[in-house]
Amino acid sequence: MSLHDLLATVGGFTVSFCLLRLLWKCWCLYSEFILSEHWQVDLRTYGKWAVVTGATSGIGKAYAEELARRGLDVVLVSRSDLKLQRVAKEIENKFGRKTRIIQADFAEGDSIYPAIADALRDLEIGILVNNVGMMYNEHFAYFLDCGPDAAKRITQVLNCNMMSVTQMTRLVLPDMVARKTGLIINLSSITGVRPQPLLSLYSATKAFVIFFSRCLQAEYKSKGVTIQCVAPSLVSTNMTHNIKVNCCVKSASAFAREALNTVGQSSYTNGCLSHALQNVALALFLPDWLRLSTYFVKKQINSKFVEQLK
Secondary structure, eight states: OOHHHHHHHHHHHHHHHHHHHHHHHHHHHHHHHTGGGTOOOOGGGGOSEEEEESTTSHHHHHHHHHHHHTTOEEEEEESOHHHHHHHHHHHHHHHOOOEEEEEOOGGGOGGGHHHHHHHHTTOOEEEEEEOOOOOSSSSSOOTTTTOTTHHHHHHHHHIIIIIHHHHHHHHHHHHHHHHTOEEEEEEOOHHHHSOOTTSHHHHHHHHHHHHHHHHHHHHHGGGTEEEEEEOOSOEESTTTTTOOOOSSSEEHHHHHHHHHHTTTTOSEEOSSHHHHHHHHHHHHHSOHHHHTSHHHHHHHHTSHHHHHHO
16 A cells, blocks of 8 residues: 555544544534433432522522422522522422422531531432532632632632532432432533633632542442533623623523433533533633633733623
8 A cells, every 4th residue: 555545544534533523522412402402301200309509599599490390399508598488488389399498608618517417317319409609709810819818718619619519419429329319410610621710719619520520420320320510601690790691691590491401411511502612612712721821811801701790
């Protein structure tokens, strides 16, 4: 075989491989976000109760409502007792499902989990949604620009964004393994997929959630338990200062509905087609070397988008 024929053969295989890979990715997107609109897993098969952390607003509240709409009773966990009672009453009146409330501030650390464990005892928990999270700063800012109480703030963010995921998983996973069924949904962020300067601590904690979820899925999928990681882009919530909904920014309720549709389709998802396409676009047009450059950081800190989030 001549060198020309060899190069042509290698080129043909390379093109074929790339085309097959593209077709597979397109099929995965189609089944995850299009077919799932018409076929969803019956979430009641996992168990009677769903537990949602950070359940009084934003994505957490939207997940709680969507789970109730799909036939599950819901345990709401958050720090404001007044808000918990209000949301619980709304869910009971609107969907006719049972609710329980647990008041807990996840920023406090280890001390809250014995009380949570007692409150969850004897419940058949089929689904856990680890949603609760907090930002280091209220907008894009350098790591040191947190204010005078930076040490306390760092600890609170780590407790809320990482310890809550591991400890709540520790509480509900043994019973799921014993029953050989269960679903744990861990909310990460697109900033955990791609490092985001000016949100450094938040980005790092969300990267932890991704790796923790992927490892747990590998460990427990053979035992009948599904660990799904959801890494959305922008959703209009209090955390994002209720940014205007558009083709790129989802409302919390629309996002929760679409994200729950992906259960059974994927153990890792951006939650909706719009955010999945944004993730692809970011990889192509805003690679990490550019995102992490000093020039881009300075541009971001002065951008209109930053002003919009302030």
